[in-house]
Amino acid sequence: MTNTLSFRRRAVNNVMLSLTAVFTVLVVGSLFVILGYLAYNGWHFLNWDFFTKLPTPVGEPGGGMANAIVGSAKMLLVATMIGVPFGFLGGVYLSEFGGEHGLFPFLVRYTTDLLNGVPSIVIGIFAWTVLVRPRHHYSAWAGGIALGIMMVPIALRSTEEFLQGVPNSMREGAMALGASKAWTIFTVVIPAAMKGIISGMMLDLARVAGETAPLLFTALSSRYWSKGWDEPTASLPVMIFNYAVSPYDDWHQQAWAAGFVLLALVLLVNIIARGVLSRATYK
Amino acid sequence: MNEVDGTAVRMVQDPTQTIPAEATKPEMKVQLRTEGVNFYYGKYQALHGIDLDVYRHKITALIGPSGCGKSTFLRTLNRICETISHTRVEGKILLDGEDVMELDVTSLRRRVGMVFQRPNPFPKSIFDNVAYGARINGLHRQKRIRDIVEESLVRAALFEEVKDKLQQSALALSGGQQQRLCIARALAVNPEVLLLDEPCSALDPIATAKIEELLFVLKDTCTMVMVTHNMQQAARTAEYTGFFLLGRLIEFDKTDTIFRNPSKKETEDYITGRFG
Amino acid sequence: MATSQAVVRPANRFFRRVREGNEIAYTITVICAASILLVTVLLVFQLWNNSGIARHKFGWSFIGSQTWDPVNEDFGALPLAFGTLVSSALALLIAVPSGLMAAIFLAELAPPKASDVLTFLIELLAAVPSVIYGLLGIFLLVPILKDHVVPVLKSTLGWLPIFSGPFYGYSMLAAGLVLAIMIIPFIVSVSREVLLAVPVEQREAALGLGATRWEATWQIVIPYASRGIYGSIFLALARALGETMAVTMVIGNNPKIAMSLLAPGYSIAAVIANEFSEASSAMHAASLTELGLVLFAITVIINGAARLMMLTTAEHAK
Numbered sequence A: 001m002t003n004t005l006s007f008r009r010r011a012v013n014n015v016m017l018s019l020t021a022v023f024t025v026l027v028v029g030s031l032f033v034i035l036g037y038l039a040y041n042g043w044h045f046l047n048w049d050f051f052t053k054l055p056t057p058v059g060e061p062g063g064g065m066a067n068a069i070v071g072s073a074k075m076l077l078v079a080t081m082i083g084v085p086f087g088f089l090g091g092v093y094l095s096e097f098g099g100e101h102g103l104f105p106f107l108v109r110y111t112t113d114l115l116n117g118v119p120s121i122v123i124g125i126f127a128w129t130v131l132v133r134p135r136h137h138y139s140a141w142a143g144g145i146a147l148g149i150m151m152v153p154i155a156l157r158s159t160e161e162f163l164q165g166v167p168n169s170m171r172e173g174a175m176a177l178g179a180s181k182a183w184t185i186f187t188v189v190i191p192a193a194m195k196g197i198i199s200g201m202m203l204d205l206a207r208v209a210g211e212t213a214p215l216l217f218t219a220l221s222s223r224y225w226s227k228g229w230d231e232p233t234a235s236l237p238v239m240i241f242n243y244a245v246s247p248y249d250d251w252h253q254q255a256w257a258a259g260f261v262l263l264a265l266v267l268l269v270n271i272i273a274r275g276v277l278s279r280a281t282y283k
Numbered sequence B: 001m002n003e004v005d006g007t008a009v010r011m012v013q014d015p016t017q018t019i020p021a022e023a024t025k026p027e028m029k030v031q032l033r034t035e036g037v038n039f040y041y042g043k044y045q046a047l048h049g050i051d052l053d054v055y056r057h058k059i060t061a062l063i064g065p066s067g068c069g070k071s072t073f074l075r076t077l078n079r080i081c082e083t084i085s086h087t088r089v090e091g092k093i094l095l096d097g098e099d100v101m102e103l104d105v106t107s108l109r110r111r112v113g114m115v116f117q118r119p120n121p122f123p124k125s126i127f128d129n130v131a132y133g134a135r136i137n138g139l140h141r142q143k144r145i146r147d148i149v150e151e152s153l154v155r156a157a158l159f160e161e162v163k164d165k166l167q168q169s170a171l172a173l174s175g176g177q178q179q180r181l182c183i184a185r186a187l188a189v190n191p192e193v194l195l196l197d198e199p200c201s202a203l204d205p206i207a208t209a210k211i212e213e214l215l216f217v218l219k220d221t222c223t224m225v226m227v228t229h230n231m232q233q234a235a236r237t238a239e240y241t242g243f244f245l246l247g248r249l250i251e252f253d254k255t256d257t258i259f260r261n262p263s264k265k266e267t268e269d270y271i272t273g274r275f276g
Numbered sequence C: 001m002a003t004s005q006a007v008v009r010p011a012n013r014f015f016r017r018v019r020e021g022n023e024i025a026y027t028i029t030v031i032c033a034a035s036i037l038l039v040t041v042l043l044v045f046q047l048w049n050n051s052g053i054a055r056h057k058f059g060w061s062f063i064g065s066q067t068w069d070p071v072n073e074d075f076g077a078l079p080l081a082f083g084t085l086v087s088s089a090l091a092l093l094i095a096v097p098s099g100l101m102a103a104i105f106l107a108e109l110a111p112p113k114a115s116d117v118l119t120f121l122i123e124l125l126a127a128v129p130s131v132i133y134g135l136l137g138i139f140l141l142v143p144i145l146k147d148h149v150v151p152v153l154k155s156t157l158g159w160l161p162i163f164s165g166p167f168y169g170y171s172m173l174a175a176g177l178v179l180a181i182m183i184i185p186f187i188v189s190v191s192r193e194v195l196l197a198v199p200v201e202q203r204e205a206a207l208g209l210g211a212t213r214w215e216a217t218w219q220i221v222i223p224y225a226s227r228g229i230y231g232s233i234f235l236a237l238a239r240a241l242g243e244t245m246a247v248t249m250v251i252g253n254n255p256k257i258a259m260s261l262l263a264p265g266y267s268i269a270a271v272i273a274n275e276f277s278e279a280s281s282a283m284h285a286a287s288l289t290e291l292g293l294v295l296f297a298i299t300v301i302i303n304g305a306a307r308l309m310m311l312t313t314a315e316h317a318k
Ligand SMILES: Nc1ncnc2c1ncn2[C@@H]1O[C@H](COP(=O)(O)OP(=O)(O)OP(=O)(O)O)[C@@H](O)[C@H]1O
Pocket: B041, B044, B046, B064, B065, B066, B067, B068, B069, B070, B071, B072, B073, B084
């Protein structure tokens, strides 16, 4: 009786524990499937023209996505100019000035988390109502600003977290030498947390680099070089979307190539940032 | 350090300090005086009416059981206690006769340096750690900064050990070296008073001996207030000793008197308890 | 005694304060912090305002109405909300058990080094852009479903209403699967953290009483961490509900409520993605904006619930 019971329990134990391992392998395996399949297809269609040429008209083979690469870079630049300073300084406020309690810091933390959870497509609508509709045209500005708004919450919270990781004794040490609070923050606390903050920003940037939804109706897309910053502008993610859902085979091939480039960049930045992070002094 | 406005204030005071008649008065030997200092963490009162005189160029030791308010008291002296929110100080703290509350807080802290219980070097190079105080005071001439750094490291008896690796991270030093680095860092701004909160608690006996030696030398230029749990240390190094209990200063006197002939029963209990 | 006031003139004082920079630093950082409040308020205001005409015309029936017809300007959110909910529910149904199992392995069984490496890889998976998942959904998942999975499914479980009808590839099933794959990494990494936070004594107590490893995990550790795990599930749900690109690319884009998972559907986010830039009329744009408002409200509520649970876990753990 007890023997059979313990046999059953042992069997359950072994089966379930093996299952946990199986699922882990499946989950991790899917990364390699994704990478492998994308690399297999993308590499195949990737060539120098992809980086240097404009898209060709339908039916004409060849061409590339040079305009989308430049467009993505432009919009990410705008996004960085918004997301990094606002997120960084807002994070400095929360960690160094705001304190744990108080209504205002609470509201800031609350809305930051709220904004972070807002679906990116909704941010897109918002950017459209503010930046596109009143001006009656799509632009790289609008796309970049939409991405920038998405960057702020994560930049802010990660900055706050890394600054909080700096021990208070650092602050006291600097203040005891006669440094003002501001000098303490900018010459001791922030440098101590710098590696973490930078890697947080890199992860943030990598995340918005792949965002498609907020660009669909802010920057739209384009098959040509956009002059300046105030015209519809192509980006890699939107191109991937448009080409993947199109009925043309050669567009699908371009989508694979673009997907491969985008994923390679995103993962590269992630790996670098996490590598830096693991060697950060504090946290 | 004369470029600094904080020190400019001090220089103007100097003439008044050197009036001969006053200088000979015994109270002029008092550099730091507290009168009826109360301290509150929120509603909790951690210090009750502390009256204490700190004598110029002497070491004053503060002893007492854990949690009796020694650190708190020390932290009121350079107003570093203000960095904790919801705290309040009452009473007077006079530095050379001036109420520290009236002083500009950053120049006060340049005059009253502090060394903390746990070494807290900044995650910068050894050089930058020591140069920090000079730099925030607006000194930018490389040569001058180098001199200050070297001099401070020498004074803190650390120079020989680190002179070849000034550009390496301070975090790579041993605990004792880090603590001496923190002392050097504090000395680099030429403080008149140095507050030491259990500076040896994280150190082994050899490092402790080194730091005690150091304090002895520093006495020539600097007034020191030191919190310690080690009664032999207090007996060895300090001229004056104050005994704290439950937020009150029970007894304050010459170290000899406190250890050999205390007038209060609590003091005697504490000391004999520890010694016996 | 000279006092500092006598020496430091007001002008000097001012410059010293500027040099110390506390006020300047405070002002600048507080403005940046406030900007996020401002943007959020503006966002709600804009969504509310720009959906005005649709809200007036349709009222609450917007949510209950079954038609989404841009040509006749008749807009109801029900089929879209249905698609959003069903695809997300399907995703959770797949992702929660598998994600939890993987999290248990990583937190309880794997040696720490291996666990860290595997978690690193899984977090990379979470960084893959959703449009890439969509791309693979179209060209890898949908063909596999069409050629291998669904024929088997139909021959064995075809009698179930949820597997009835023809299958063209783009479907609720495909959307649910892609979403599941997307949220699993998230569930794994958050749940693993939560499980690792359970005190070792809890496990040791159970093991000491003769429980097997699995029993200790399932009966002691998981219940102890349950709030945190629920929190991670809610966060994952919020992501699934708002996920746009991957769903848009495989769900089939057909605003019909169908019993079968094999039929194409549509989701709130997908409709917005497809139709917004080509909105045919002001009413169309306003209706899409109102959908955005609905999506916003849902995710705010679910994120809030998740945070609440995580918060109480944190307190519980103290
Ligand atoms: N940040 C704080 N908030 C609230 N109460 C505090 C804080 N710091 C200290 N206290 C309280 O004030 C009292 C005095 O603390 P303090 O640190 O000054 O003691 P201490 O004599 O230095 O002890 P130790 O020898 O252990 O360092 C204690 O009861 C302590 O609990």
